[in-house]
Amino acid sequence: MDESRVIRSFKTQIGDWIFVIICAIIALICLLPMVNLLARSLSGTDYLVRHEVYLWPKGWNFGAYKTVLSDMKYIRSFIWTAILTVMCTFLSLFMTTICAYPLMFEKLRGRGFFNIVITITMFFSAGTIPNYLLMKSLHLLNNPLVLMVPYCLSVYNMIIMRSFFYGIPDSLRESAEIDGASFFRILWSIYLPLSKPVLATLALFYAVGRWNGYSDALMYMKNKDFYPLQLLLYNILNNVNSVEVATQEGFSAPGLAESLKAAIVMFSTIPILCIYPFLQKYFIHGVTLGAVKE
């Protein structure tokens, strides 16, 4: 299309630049809170107390990060959340695949029934208390499994995967069927290798969901040893048990408390901020697939 417009008029060019400026401002608004946080986490405490820190750190100070990194309670929670996230992601990908794959076959008898059973759960949920009582009766309360199993399969993500499977040419499957390949084998040798983009997308969705989630732990988990990072962070920010968390003299000095909180928030965000830009191409595709009406 660009070639067809031989000369862009002066007015259009001005317009182009106005849109660039608007977008630059929007991007700045998105980044500003993070930059401010970073500046505060790296600033000397006296500058923070004197309200002098805006967007650039003053009096470079890595003390807050040192305190965070030497706080065993924090590191423990970080590692536990990482392990939990990896396990949850694999479990969820497995469950999503074995749910989406059979439902793709039109010849499958009872497919309509299965679809209805699944769709109903999207629109009507029993609610917080019935779920809580269920966990209680399954003896899952305070059990680490409660942070993995109850939300391991998302219908929305299953639909994304099924839409992706639909996009794989039937001819591939049919020729394999003629060669006598079983359905397991077709899944394993044809569909899974071709589904790397959607697997990457869903892995990101599930991993982010687990890394960022705290409400299930808040409701079902009382054992502090199994607190995921976000719940620990919530308690720190609200000064719940701050004495236990900040082992050092940290929280007694007003400035340091601020920079310490900033450092903890920063540190908890970093893993995701490092990963998501590389998966952009995939998750955009994933979101678009999810919107396809079946």
Added chain:
Amino acid sequence: MAKSKTVVKTPKQKITKAYMKRYWQLYALLLLPMIYFFVFKYVPMEYVLIAFKKYSIVQKVWEMPWAKNHGMEYFIKAFSSKDFINSLRNTIVLNLLDLVIGFPIPIIFALILNELRFKLFKKSVQTIAYMPHFLSWVIIYGLALQLFAPTNGLVNMAIMKFGGEAVPFLNEGKHWVGTYIGLGIWQSFGWNSIIYLAAIAGISPELYEAASVDGAGRFQKMWHVTLPGIKPTIVVLLIMALGNVIGSNFDRPFALQNNLVMQNAEVISTYVYKAGIKGLQFSLTTAVGLFQSVVNVIFLLSANWLSRKLGERGIW
């Protein structure tokens, strides 16, 4: 359809056997997901009955005695409770504000992005705009605490520098509502624009060329080509948003609220958590949850019905 059924009917037994010999693998794969849905989505529906019964920790659900007033005791109690009415009002107000202010912004953002001519710049802006979606609400609360702190937060320092007075963004009801809505938009506008960008990409370039030939300017093309092109997408997303007017997410309000603003910040989901799991009023909060679920389904169904009536496609 009917014809083929009668043809198949006679050798059904045989076909089923041969069919199962080949298709059992698919049923085997489905077994685990179906158990999952049964246990975690359908079994808890049994506990919904607690809304109509007097909860007892030692009895099974069906053994519990029915509540007074033909089982409606807890619904009556909920609707005469100030706390519940307050949280119901807040849920609706916050969701409506989200809808009215938050819904158009991703559309506008997608339209603006679509006008960018520098590919690399466009991609960078997109990457940055998607970032907030990947932050948890606890982290966003942490960011907001630092940014909006009354005396030493960046925003209030800037306001005071220009001679204004510090604004209690997080500590006063009305301002908190604004902050809540603003942070919600900040977190989601980029992500929500993805779907509109995809829809815009699907519009045929010929339409734009034809409009150019007719002498349409930039904004006329936006108005007469792009917007009609993404109208079906807008309608579908609007239906879903409308269907959710009484639904409530837990993570966002719970992370952002504090004791000073409860009057404006308590929503149904957080009320249920506090009165139910913390306060152990299981029957009352189950009734509240059931009310919410039912109204939610009704809203969704009517929004879908309305959109079909208006000649748009529904969401199913």
